[in-house]
Amino acid sequence: MRVDREVPDFDRPSLMFRLEDVLKYRLLGERYYGRAVERLDLRGDEMVLDLGCGGGASSRCILRRLGDEGRLICLDTSGNLLGRARRRLAGARNVEFVGEDIRDAGLAEGSVDAVLVFHVIHDIPSRDRGPVALAIGRVMAPGGRLVVVEPTRASHGMSPEEVRHLLSEAGLTEEMSDSSGHHYVGLYRK
Numbered sequence: 001m002r003v004d005r006e007v008p009d010f011d012r013p014s015l016m017f018r019l020e021d022v023l024k025y026r027l028l029g030e031r032y033y034g035r036a037v038e039r040l041d042l043r044g045d046e047m048v049l050d051l052g053c054g055g056g057a058s059s060r061c062i063l064r065r066l067g068d069e070g071r072l073i074c075l076d077t078s079g080n081l082l083g084r085a086r087r088r089l090a091g092a093r094n095v096e097f098v099g100e101d102i103r104d105a106g107l108a109e110g111s112v113d114a115v116l117v118f119h120v121i122h123d124i125p126s127r128d129r130g131p132v133a134l135a136i137g138r139v140m141a142p143g144g145r146l147v148v149v150e151p152t153r154a155s156h157g158m159s160p161e162e163v164r165h166l167l168s169e170a171g172l173t174e175e176m177s178d179s180s181g182h183h184y185v186g187l188y189r190k
């Protein structure tokens with residue numbers, strides 16, 4: 001597993017982060033993640049990747065939209081947060097938990113139909129963002145969809161232009177975007 005000092009320490013999440021995580025998981029899940037997950041337009045039988053799934057609140061929203069034929073990969077470099085996701089989603093049969101960086105995860109090229117990246121890229125050191133984006137593009141199937149949501153505040157976030165550049169270099173085409181309200185939301189297709 002890669003470790004970098006620029007990355008917030010998600011293996012020792014702050015009290016505020018943990019409180020927010022519980023709130024999002026127990027109360028606000030659909031309200032917070034539902035619109036982004038809806039944009040993936042899932043039929044229910046896809047292979048879906050929740051990249052940087054954290055404690056699994058967004059993953060639960062994805063699982064609600066998957067049938068028995070669908071599969072979800074919850075991928076996160078934080079053992080602490082992935083452990084939460086694993087405990088919370090323990091009853092689900094069609095979930096796999098991967099505690100690796102996408103670059104090291106060994107996912108087959110073209111194997112993923114839909115990807116959710118929710119508040120993740122801005123927390124990756126600048127020099128690693130391009131390689132991570134390339135790895136995302138590589139695992140996506142032709143025609144696959146990706147929804148990315150990133151904060152855009154100067155104090156905490158990244159610019160929509162940088163997200164666009166990274167994903168375009170990874171071979172993805174932006175089909176829709178919304179940059180209102182200090183967030184960038186983008187729907188991409190490979």
Ligand SMILES: C[S@@+](CC[C@H](N)C(=O)[O-])C[C@H]1O[C@@H](n2cnc3c(N)ncnc32)[C@H](O)[C@@H]1O
Nearest residue numbers: 010052053054076077078081101102118119120
């Ligand atoms: C701000 S949290 C967001 C978690 C979750 N997506 C949510 O919305 O609650 C960022 C997450 O990205 C994960 N992360 C950061 N870099 C990563 C990488 N290269 N591969 C996988 N996960 C990563 C962190 O461990 C952390 O769980």
